[in-house]
Amino acid sequence: MAWNEWTGWGGDPWTELRRLQRDMDRLFTGMVEGGDEFPAVNVWSDRDEIVVAAELPGLDPKTVDVSVHGEQLTIQGERAAEPDSGEVVCHRCERWTGRFARTLRLPYEVERDKVKAQYRLGVLTVTLPRAAESRPRQIRIETEG
């Protein structure tokens, strides 16, 4: 895999180190063990489009903001606490609440106007078609005679 620049250059050195560690972990175990940033994402791509999926259960889709800036995709939103959680006794509170934001660097430039986001079964899926100008161009080799 030629592309692995998640944070780009000039970031926090500790972030870079942690990323390096995650990359090493992934190399050996095939996946990241509880170390991915929040929200955890899966990213797939082929020549024509990128698909990013994040598990974000219990969100109001209106509070989710998906934006593309250059080669960066940002997902942000908020999950409110249960509406009646104030007046009851909470025996176990493991589910997360509050704001989240994550920015990913995409492997190539995308057609910003054609980015689609879908929220289904608590999973946010963003489909990003490749920009025409970022597609590899086939160079024809001319031969003489």
Added chain:
Amino acid sequence: MTEKKKNVAVEKRPQGGNLELAQDQPVFVPATDIYEREDAVLVACDMPGVDQSQVDVTLENDVLTITGVQAGGDPEGKECLHRGYRTGVWRRTFTLTADVDHGKIQARIANGVLKVLLPKAEQARPRRIEVEAGE
């Protein structure tokens, strides 16, 4: 959830113990909130990727078992560039106390959150006892 945890993805805890599924899929423990009201106990489980038809709530001898099979898998013909989470089966068991009315349990899943309402039996609800004045 604490601030510290928010910066890290919710860890999908693999199920330990002796439970084995006859499927080649990892089993995860869903993050759960348990609230108690005067008249009922509410259980909320984060189970993203589970369709209503793929969720199973069973009650057997005071043990409530929640199972949800995640849809998904990789999109066809695409290379996975980054895998921050895996998909598999959500499963968790709870032991109910005797004061839950077993016949009135309701379960509902929406946007990947399963909510189970466990109404309390009539005799377990708090009751105000009128104090009579003597003499």
